[in-house]
Amino acid sequence: MWDESMYDTVREIRTKTTTYLGVGAVEKIDEIFAQFKEEGIASILCVTGGHSYKITGAWDKVEAAAARHGLRLALYNKVTPNPTTDSVDEATALGREAGAGAVLCIGGGSPIDCGKSAAILLANAGKTAEELYCYAFTPRKALPIVAINLTHGTGSEVNRFAVATITRLNYKPAIAYDCLYPRYAIDDPALMGGLSPNQTRYVSIDAVNHVVEAATTTCSNPFAIMLAAETVRLVHANLPRILAHPDDLRARYALVYAAMLGGTAFDNGMLHLTHALEHPLSALKPTLAHGLGLAMLLPAVIEECYPARPQVLAHILKPIVPGLAGMPDEAPRVARAVEQWLFGLGVTEKLTSVGFSEADVAPLCDLVEKTPSLGLLVSLAPVEGNRERVARIYRNSLAPMARH
Template identity: 75%
Template sequence: MWNESYDYDVVREIRVKTTAYIGVGAINKIDDILAQMKHEGVSSILCVSGGRSYKSTGAWDKVEAAAQKHGIALALYNRVTPNPTTDSVDEAAALGRTINAGAVICIGGGSPIDCGKSAAILLANPGKSGEDLYCFRFTPEKALPIIAINLTHGTGSEVNRFAVATVTRLNYKPAIAYDCLYPRFAIDDPALMTGLSEEQTRYVSIDAVNHVVEAATTTVSNPFAVNLAKETISLVNNWLPVALENPADLKARYGLSFAALQAGVAFDNGLLHFTHALEHPLSAVSPDLSHGLGLAVLLPAVIKECYPARPAVLAHILEPIVPGLAGVPEEADKVAKAVEQWLFGLGVTQKLQDLGVKESDVDTFCDLVEQTPSLSLLLSVAPVEGTRETVARIYLNSLRPMA
């Protein structure tokens, strides 16, 4: 696909930074990781997690045992909620300061990982707050070493330089991206993910699909991101139904974990555009909305909008779920409806109207897309111009089923 989509005389950046361990039993690598931290002089670590899964999966027992073995003190902040806020970032960082933390361990899905990453920046930049960070009042160049123990197969945050949090006071949900946010180490152990609920299993996997659809079609994408995209979609298509049927199937969880890890690397290289830019205001206003569900609701309309600009790439990467495409602009409506039917077949049938969004709300969400820091950057790399009219059309086409 690279020779059809990219000029050989254009220099493109390819990023691969984090040391990631993936496979059943990968959690045991925490012993080697903490031995390395101790060797580097780290004697205390802030641990950031949600309220339950860090403990119920057994991950915390492994972390505690390794820390005790290597003489490292731990402080646990376990109050991160889905769609983390800058208040949580500030609280986690404050706890880290009480023990003079030298590193941060994030245990959970995207929310604890993003919160922990953000706290790692604040701990290395005294006097700064979560709101300062997410309102771009400073540009961080350093963070404490970050270790990400991923408990879902969707985020990708364990292997890239991105983090997201809602600015509590403003209902803004910006994304940040700094080189200091790359985790030093990441652990993706499928055995820690078998307890995900049916809904979580769906939504996090669909998050990975959205990552690659966007990453492969931005104006700054590269061949690496495109190749990762098709493989990611194929893995999710193959293994998500298996995991829904049998949550304990470790081969399925491994396939989905690998898909999500690839997707995290893909959007680290290609960035993101419409789906994430438009979903962030939805979950900022409604924090109980699962990020993956919000993305699923928007994805068909985004594909419809972008397909005419990237027909060859989208036909290539979507082939596992929409076979036989010619890769011509005229297929846009057909492909969008086919992707919507694929999502419906996985049990994700909601549209914006089912989430309580009305046509009269579209202007408000368009305002938030324009006002939220960082979202204009996502729109700037979209394959079609990210005008207010385009954004409004995507929201309107997502209110109810297309088919």
């Protein structure tokens, strides 16, 4: 069994954020602001984007709580999907002008990652977002962070990771520092009913990718694997339900919980090939949804990695591919089954569908090699992440696997 392979290896297990999970959790913002007031914080930078922060009603709750406790809010609402270092610098400048003592992120992974990054820069005067994402300095401190999560996928509200595209270079690296843990996270499924069907698909698939990778890295631990199995079970059972009935709060709650588990899983087990290879895709095509990019790559990544971690993947993928024996030669069958599962959810695109071709494989491999942090992710894969294997994954993701 997979759990017999780790008993003699010391693994670090992480869980550091206080999360409020459940319908009505957004009301906890009042208690959080009361605590900030007691700590002497007078101004808060609020980082968000689009219109969901208003449409969901989250902003009304935030404004009311701030008024009750005499806190000033500085609103930065220009974050786009796949946030850039330019956005981080703009948000930081606003926060500095307002004298912010904390950062509140409202939204999905993009606003949360942008807000986390700004929290670091506000506590490290004179530093820029490009310096942060090019690893020009190692931050030890950040302003207190609160995340009101509006999607069920990234898990960024409960972990130490953030991602941004370096505008000048088209690099999309990830950073991971202990000071990036939000002090509080709010996961309220009632705020997520307005997600479109595609958004619902993509963010939930992101959660599945998190745990497939986290459970199979060279530094994974039993906690990450346990969380992975539960995440896959919850998404498999509840994503079809929510696509059929978007107002089903029980199903939405299960997906929110799954995403939170997924974020904790990869905080413990890290990530590897799927995320390392997706970041160049959305760096080159910023409108590409992160979860869609991952979905297009996942079957090919599983085919490469399954022989190295057959028992772990057989265990966590059981709801999607029942009856596995955990043998290396099952890899092609498992990869095709996962692709068919994605297709059955309505995610039928492959790389050619979104404009990539064979001619893009070499430039994409170059970005994997050159982008800060992606080399680390590749090195954590259970198989050697050489250029030949990376190119094969991209190539095998251009079209449905049945055509290969």
